[in-house]
Amino acid sequence: MSENEHHVVSPLLYLGILCALLIFTGITVWAAYQNFGPFNIVIALLIATIKMSLVILFFMHGKYSPRRTQLVIISGFFWLAIMLGLTLADYTTRHPEPSRSANPPAIAIHRA
Amino acid sequence: MHRTGELFGQYRTLEQQKETASLGMWIFLVQEILFFGGIFLAYTINRHSYPTAFGIAGNMLSLPLGAANTVVLIASSFTMAMSVWSAQTSRKALVTISLIATLLLGGVFLGVKVKEYKDKFDHHLIPGHGFDITYCSRNPAACHLEGKELSNEVEEIESGIKAEGGETALNAHAQLYFSLYFGMTGLHALHMIIGAGLLLWLILESRKGRYDANYNTPVENVGLYWHFVDIVWIFLFPLLYLINRHLV
Numbered sequence: 001m002s003e004n005e006h007h008v009v010s011p012l013l014y015l016g017i018l019c020a021l022l023i024f025t026g027i028t029v030w031a032a033y034q035n036f037g038p039f040n041i042v043i044a045l046l047i048a049t050i051k052m053s054l055v056i057l058f059f060m061h062g063k064y065s066p067r068r069t070q071l072v073i074i075s076g077f078f079w080l081a082i083m084l085g086l087t088l089a090d091y092t093t094r095h096p097e098p099s100r101s102a103n104p105p106a107i108a109i110h111r112a
Numbered sequence: 113m114h115r116t117g118e119l120f121g122q123y124r125t126l127e128q129q130k131e132t133a134s135l136g137m138w139i140f141l142v143q144e145i146l147f148f149g150g151i152f153l154a155y156t157i158n159r160h161s162y163p164t165a166f167g168i169a170g171n172m173l174s175l176p177l178g179a180a181n182t183v184v185l186i187a188s189s190f191t192m193a194m195s196v197w198s199a200q201t202s203r204k205a206l207v208t209i210s211l212i213a214t215l216l217l218g219g220v221f222l223g224v225k226v227k228e229y230k231d232k233f234d235h236h237l238i239p240g241h242g243f244d245i246t247y248c249s250r251n252p253a254a255c256h257l258e259g260k261e262l263s264n265e266v267e268e269i270e271s272g273i274k275a276e277g278g279e280t281a282l283n284a285h286a287q288l289y290f291s292l293y294f295g296m297t298g299l300h301a302l303h304m305i306i307g308a309g310l311l312l313w314l315i316l317e318s319r320k321g322r323y324d325a326n327y328n329t330p331v332e333n334v335g336l337y338w339h340f341v342d343i344v345w346i347f348l349f350p351l352l353y354l355i356n357r358h359l360v
Contacts, residue, residue: 008200009193018190025182025349029175032354040358044350051346059193059339069135076142080149084156091157 007064017058024051117327130329137333141340148344151299155292155351164275165285167356168268169245172237173293174228178353181224182345188217189342195314196335199328207331208318214338215311218304225301229294237290245269245286246279268359293352300348303341310334 028047036043056062062073123129159166195210232238235255236247248255249266257265269282276282314334317323323331 008197011194011197014190014193014197017193018186021186021189022183025179025186028350028354029179032350032357035358044354045347048347048350052343055189055339055343055346059189059342060336065134066131069131069138072135072138072142076138076145079142080145083146083149084153087153088156091160 007061009058009061009064013058017054020054021051117329126326133329133333134336137336141336144340148299151292151296152347152351155296158288158292159355162276162285162288164272165282166289167359168272168282169237169286169289169293170352170355171268171357171359172232172235172245172248173353174231175353175357177224177228178349181221182349184217184221184224185342185345188214188221189339191217192335192338196328196331199323199331200325202324204318204321204324207323208315211311211315211318211331215308215315218308218311222301222304222308225297232290239287239291239294243283243287243290245272245283296348296352300341300344303344307334307338307341310337 024047028044031043031047032040034040056073062070065073117126119126120129123132191210191213195207195214198204198206198210236242236244246269248257249262249269252258252262272282273279276285311334314323314331317330
């Protein structure tokens with residue numbers, strides 16, 4: 001049955017990943033209380049990305065998956081990057097609509 | 113439905129059959145990445161447009177509850193991973209135990225979420241006619257706010273009104289935050305509920321001793337789904353709970 005043998009990740013490694021994830025959760029809460037200016041969000045997302053990578057590589061066996069599966073995983077993030085990148089490029093370079101800045105909108109918005 | 117892990121005609125080996133199932137699950141998860149990605153994009157654009165209101169609204173969430181839920185969910189991912197390992201090494205009793213632990217931790221997460229939603233309801237933070245971001249600073253007793261916490265919140269709301277150019281604008285933009293908060297955490301919670309249903313099914317099957325080294329594809333694939341839901345929360349937690357904590 002050698003063909004049916006799947007890579008088995010040891011519980012010790014799982015335990016190590018669990019500890020790493022908990023430590024990173026602590027770090028991200030601590031970092032949120034420090035003033036890094038515009039870098040607060042960068043640090044928060046960086047830590048979240050590291051945590052995600054640990055989950056995908058070890059808990060989800062991404063590291064031990066066949067190349068074809070790894071390609072599918074990477075392509076998912078590639079498409080996500082296209083969606084985020086192109087949309088944000090549009091939003092950050094578009095001139096504000098006239099109705100938004102200078103003149104108030106023609107229809108007043110009533111709020112209770 | 114095949115349950116015992118026999119080889120189907122279209123595959124050469126059991127290994128190939130297994131890899132195909134895993135690949136299919138991943139393709140589904142890639143679709144989920146893009147599905148949640150669209151909502152994260154909406155969040156990014158609105159936070160970029162209204163940073164002050166998003167910071168103030170974000171600070172109204174309970175960090176202890178959010179952080180506790182992060183720990184609970186990470187722990188549930190660990191027990192899920194352990195159930196996959198138990199199946200791969202044919203420890204049949206441990207498969208069931210790990211799955212039950214995962215289900216219980218998922219239940220704790222959802223219970224805490226219910227408590228958080230209830231608090232937001234009491235604090236007039238549900239988008240709609242009753243929405244009032246100033247409610248807690250004006251009725252501190254109703255929100256159990258006192259001392260330094262209260263003075264911080266009053267100060268924050270005042271500076272927010274100034275920065276946004278009026279209470280109406282602050283309320284409108286804070287509502288955007290809470291619409292996204294309920295949309296994102298609600299969709300995440302829906303995934304958790306579906307995951308809990310899948311876990312329940314696995315537990316019932318596992319009790320019959322179905323999963324072992326030869327056949328454990330359902331455990332593996334539900335595991336992939338459960339870890340994905342964990343990853344979504346790994347991003348939701350800093351984005352929703354940790355926006356401007358250093359300013360408080």
